[in-house]
Amino acid sequence: MPAADAPPVAPDQQQPARVLTFEAGDHHNVDLLGGKGAGLVRMTAAGLPVPPGFIITTEVCRERQREGRLPSDLLDEIARYMRVLEGRTGRGFGHGPAPLLVSVRSGAPVSMPGMMETILNLGLNAQTAEALARETGDPLFSATVFVRFMRMYGEIVLGATGEAVDRAAAPLLATLRDRPDAVSMRALSDACQAALREDCGDEVPADAFEQVAGAIGAVFDSWNSRRAITYRNFHGIAHDLGTAVVVQAMVFGNLGTPSGTGVAFSRDPLSGEPTLFGEFLEGGQGEDVVAGTLTPQKIAQAAARFPELFAEFEGVARRLEELYRDVVDIEFTVERGKLFILQVRSAKRTAQAALRIAADFLTEMRLSEADALRSVTLAQVRQVGRPGFEPAAVARAKSEGRLLGSGIGASPGQVSGRVALDPDRAEAAAKGSNGAGSIILVRPTTSPHDLHGMIAARGILTSLGGATSHAAVVARALNKACVVGCDRLTIDAEKRRFRLDQTWFDEGDEISIDGATGELFAGALPVVPGGASTPQIEALLAVADRLARCRIFARVATTAQIATALACGATGVAIRLGDVLTTSGKLGEFIDAALAQREGSSAVVQMAQTLADLLAPLLAASGHADFALRAVDLATGEATELLRTVDLFAREPRLALPLGVPELIEVQVRAMALAIERAGYGGSAQFIVRHINDPSEMRELRRIASAASGSGRAAIAAGATMTSVHGALLASEIGRHADVLWLEARSLIANAHGYPSTLMLTADPLDDYLRRGLLSADPRTTLDESMTRLFLSVAGAAVSNPECRIGIRLSGQLSEQMVATLFRSGFRSFIVDPDEVRVARVALGREAAAMNPANG
Amino acid sequence: MSADVSDEKTYAVLTAILLKKVSDASALSEATGLPLDDTGRILGELEKRQAVFSMNSSVMATESGTALVKEIAARNYGELRGDPELERWHARFEPLNRQFLSAVTAWQTVDVGGTKLSNDHSDSEYDDKVRSRLDGLVNKMSHLLEEIGAKVPRLLRYRDRLNGALDKSYAGDSRFISDVRVDSLHTVWFEMHEDVLLVLGKERTDAGG
Known part of the structure; x- marks a missing residue:
């Protein structure tokens, strides 16, 4: 900024400044400048074409709160800053021939509801509106801008109903549309003011500075609106944080050629492609789009018409992406060939675009691996995989x-x-x-x-x-x-x-x-299943995998699901033999054989071939991926009704214990070994039994498994799933005899709380409980101290038994918080639902990056 | 005393059942603003008249109950229906209703380059703006309800319920904006709309609603 424009009072170091130009502020000081103000300061500092303006800082808001009124010399100060604006724009505030119009916006350091938003076009009165009409040669434009100002000022500052002004102005505007000279701005002003007096007993001050003072007062009042106070109380935001006020010169897209206004994304927000995306309305203001009086053109068309202008815009868009380290959407106006950036925000985008952009930003080295992974949400990853x-x-x-x-x-x-x-x-x-x-x-x-x-x-x-x-x-x-x-x-x-x-x-x-x-x-x-993947998405996921180095198993039941899971990047599959038996209609046969065992029948032994027939195609489909088979669980009823468990236990109580009938375990392992041979499966296989509680139980399981798997190519690892508090606490000892230990998060949490496992699946009862404050943390998404202790006990088994792998089964939609905690606790193997494989990859990669800043 | 179903309280309970389809005494007490005891007593009477039937603790309107509501509405509000003042009221309500639906839509969806995406509520500035918009509309609706409340006091209850939902949403439970499973702004607004249509003897037009 030229020295001649410098405001007369330099900001004092001790006393926070009351007013600062966009050039003078420090954009890090959001508490003083507010969010909006800090953004404008930052863009100005980066040399971006922002319409000039100044910020009345939060310090003034605090002063007003203390004193109960605006500081007496504030208006003088504002007048000095307004003169700076006049110098910068070559226009006059409150007078012709080229009247300066400004906008007044609130800008708190944090966003909150109930705050006054914006009043546009301050500086207009009957005389300046007339001057603007003469200057632009467009009385209707001037009248529209004037009415818009009075409506906004009336509604926001005076508390009038907005319709009052509209109703009064409508016939006059209609006349102007046909005969541009038929209505004077004085007549328009009188009609609107009369309507306002009628409606609220007050009118818009004719003096431009009084208008600004009124608008600033309204911003500060809104800081103390009932809603804003409730919101701050609820969110623990200090009441003396205060809001800043941004005063900025208005620019017009209908003054001269080329002029216009537009909205553009720095990249296509639908596909993520790195091309400008948006619309430009030549010779128009934003409201012309709404009114449909002018038709906008695509940015590409506009760029063909005004190549120089849009080359500049392209550069600005790139610069903004660097500044925000994100894709932005930009509101801009061109006034007589000069580009102005009005507002910039992080762009909203489709899930598909979010992933593409993260990957591209990574290759373009705009983001680190950690930041690229952080720039997408798990919901977006999930959305891309939606069926x-x-x-x-x-x-x-x-x-x-x-x-x-x-x-x-x-x-x-x-x-x-x-x-x-x-x-x-x-x-x-x-x-x-x-x-x-x-x-x-x-x-x-x-x-x-x-x-x-x-x-x-x-x-x-x-x-x-x-x-x-x-x-x-x-x-x-x-x-x-x-x-x-x-x-x-x-x-x-x-x-x-x-x-x-x-x-x-x-x-x-x-x-x-x-x-x-x-x-x-x-x-x-x-x-x-969704997940039409793209090379960009795959690249991003590969980064996550490289950082996390985890094994991710998808819980599946069919060969089709295996194919999908592997396509989504699962490193393994987890299959419950019970599911396979149920879907093939063989569960009854298996149970009958189990019951007959008591009478010395060899039916169970003969099941081996049947089971192997069912398993071989699944193993073949898994290729080299890990394959975890969970033994049929007759002890508790995930399928209680189907199994008529109570009945079953009455006839054979030993079935209630994991190794109660060892022949059942034996036959399942043998079938698995047979199937591995037959399928030529080349990965790493494991056989898992639920509800193991004791080290000697685990030792016995390993003995049975190793005897039954024989000496062929099938080296089958033996493992247990921890579902009980007892098992979890003894995990280190149990792990001494296991190749792998899984923790079933939902079952263990439910059991530890004494809840039925199904309760964890239903939203309402627990949500309600949490709201009533009867649980201090949500057990579905957060591990509280007691649960952490249990989980850490299982994780600790890996430390005391380096040979034993430790994993965890997470059901349903993954909670980011839970994944983070588990990864930090040392879990590196996960069983998740097939839909959640990609989500797990991103969540884990992100946590790994956060834990190791070297990746950042 | 035999149930006089045409009294305001009974009508209020029966309408609320009809609007909620399935309900229970405490939800009805909340919806009508009547004490739980009164609600229970009225439910008993309605059940005796077979206007409602209950299963476990849920109540539903029977066919005759549904017909009864329309009948009573026609009788009690018949005089009001030709009232030009009410017609004007309705003419002012309709645009407000459209604005409300559009604000709720803005809460649920965001426009991205001309395509509507579900709002993932990651942009608190956007959400705050929409909430302020809803706030303004509830404020306007409250005035309208106060006007019609002079003729049909029962409808004033919707003012309290709308503001209650708004307060809850400000207190951090955003379900109270458009979730259909709680007494959200949208739930209450729609019950109110249906109720008003019943009073005025009008059919839902669904130009936008």
């Missing part, structure tokens, strides 16, 4: 004419299901036992009466309503796929059928909907 229609099947359906049409995609998700036209029947059908399950509720519109049906359905389709209809709002709250406003759909409720154009569908017919595109298809479409 969807098989792309080939969608293409086929389209070529076969099964695309029925489209509505408005209101809540994303691709689902197929049978149609129900009534919420009660949807609920009944979804609960139905005949393999029904997936239901799509089809309604003209939905009301609160439909809620139970919407909850039961997988997807919702309505013929009426828009993206903000009840159906859309509720579907999003429920995270269900939803298409609304499909106006070609007619429902015949009586005959329980509906029509799309000429095609009739009966209730119970299958359809498919895409809640993102709004498309509808006849019939079901096959769904594939």
Whole structure:
């Protein structure tokens, strides 16, 4: 800034400054400048073209709170700074011929609700509006800006209802639209002021400085609004933190050529591609887009028209990315060929884009490995892996004419299901036992009466309503796929059928909907696990793997799931033999054999071939990946009902203990060995038994396993899953006899709390408990002191037995906090659900990077 | 005393059951603002008249209960229905309703380059703005409810419930904005909308709602 512009008073070191220009502030001092102010200071310091302005610091807010009024000399100070602005812009505040207009915004050090946001166009009154009309040659523009100012000032500072000004101004603006000279700004001002006096008994001060003082007062008042106070109390934010106020020169996109206004992302926020993405409205202001009076063009088109301007913009966008170390969205205005950056924020983006951008930033060396991994959320990783229609099947359906049409995609998700036209029947059908399950509720519109049906359905389709209809709002709250406003759909409720154009569908017919595109298809479409991966995503995941060096097992039951899990980067698979038996319908046979054992039957021994037949394809599908097989668990009932466990124990009480019937263990290991031979499996296999409680029990398990696995290629490691407090506390001793120890997080936590394991799966009861303060930490996501002690006891087994690997089974969606704690405790093997494999890779990589700053 | 179902309290309970589809005494007491004892007594009477039936502790309206609500509404509010003042009230409510739905949509989704994404609530500045918007709308709605409350005092309860939901959301439980499983702003607003339609004898148009 030229020395001549320097404000007369230099900021005192002892006394925090009251007012600072964007050039004078230190952007690290967010507490003094507020978030918005600090951002502007930072951009100014980086040489970016920001409209000039100054900041009234939080110090003034505190002073006002202490004294109960604005410091008496503040207005003089502001007047001095305003003169600086006048010099910078060549315009005059409160007078013509080129009036300077400013915006006033609040800017607290932290964002909070209830704060006044923005008043635009201060400095306007009847005379300056007239001057602006003359200067621009556009009275309608000047009038619109003037009305907008009075509406905002009236509403925010005077507490009037905004409509009052609008109502008064509407006929005058309409006249101006036809006859630009028909209405004077004085007449416009009088009409609006009269409406304000009528509405709230007060009017907008004509004096420009009084306007600024009023707006500053309103910002400080909003700091003490009831909502803001409640919010600060709740979040433990100090009440004397205070807010700053930003005063900034307005620039206009409709003054001269080239001019205009636009919004652009520094990269495509949908795909993540490194190209500018956005729109430019030539010769217009932001509100012209809303009003639809002008049509914006794509940035690429605009760049072709104004190559120099957009080359500059491209440079600014790159510079901003460096500054923010992130993709940004930029509001900008061009006034007479000069580019101004109005607002910059970290860009929102799709999950796909987030991963792509993280990977690209890593290759472009804009981010370290640790920061690149940190720049994506686990939810985004999860979202990218969300299941969807098989792309080939969608293409086929389209070529076969099964695309029925489209509505408005209101809540994303691709689902197929049978149609129900009534919420009660949807609920009944979804609960139905005949393999029904997936239901799509089809309604003209939905009301609160439909809620139970919407909850039961997988997807919702309505013929009426828009993206903000009840159906859309509720579907999003429920995270269900939803298409609304499909106006070609007619429902015949009586005959329980509906029509799309000429095609009739009966209730119970299958359809498919895409809640993102709004498309509808006849019939079901096959769904594939998501994760259309890209080289960029793979590169990012590879970094995570390299940092974390963990083994990640996916819990699977079929060969198809194995293929998917390995494609998602699982290093191993974990299979419960009980699941395999259940899905193949052989569980009954196995149980009968187990019971017959008592009578000296050799039925169990003969099961070996049957089991091997089931296991061989799974082993073959696993290639060289680790393969953990968990023994059938008859002791507790993950499938209690199916197994009629009580009945079982009455007949053979020994089944309640892990090694109660050793022949059962033997046959499972032998079958595994046979299957390994047959499949030519080349990885590392392990056999795991649940509920092991004692070192000698483990020693016996290892003896049985090693005897049964024979001497072939099949070296089968023997291990145990810790589910009890007793087992966990003795883990070091048990580990002495084990090749591998797994800790089953959910079971152990539930058992330690004395809760049924299923309780950990349901959200409501525990959520409610936590809210009522009856549990100090959420056992599903946080390890409190007692749980940490148990988990550390199991982790400690690795220290005392370096030969023994220690792993943990995490069910459901991974909690970042839990993964971090476990990784820090030394766990390096994880069994997770297949959907969570990529999530686990990122979460672990991130934690590894955090633990070792050398990676950062 | 035989149940006079046309009295305001009984009507309030029966409407609340209808709007909630499945409910229980304590939720109904919360929704109507009536003491739990009164709610229980009224439920007993309604059950005797077979307007509702209960299973375990849940209550639901029967078909005759549903018909009864419309019938009583027509009788009790019949006079109001032609009232031009109420028509004007409704004309002011409709745009507010659309703004409300659009604000809730903004809470749930963010616009990214023309595509709507679910709001992952990672941007507190954005969320705070939307919350302020909702706050303003609840404020306006409260005024509207005070106006109609002069004629139908029962509806004033929605003002308290809306502000209650808002307070809870400010106190950090964001479910109280649009979660359908709790008495969120959206849940209460929709019950209110349905209730108002019943009073005015209008059908849901679903231009936006």
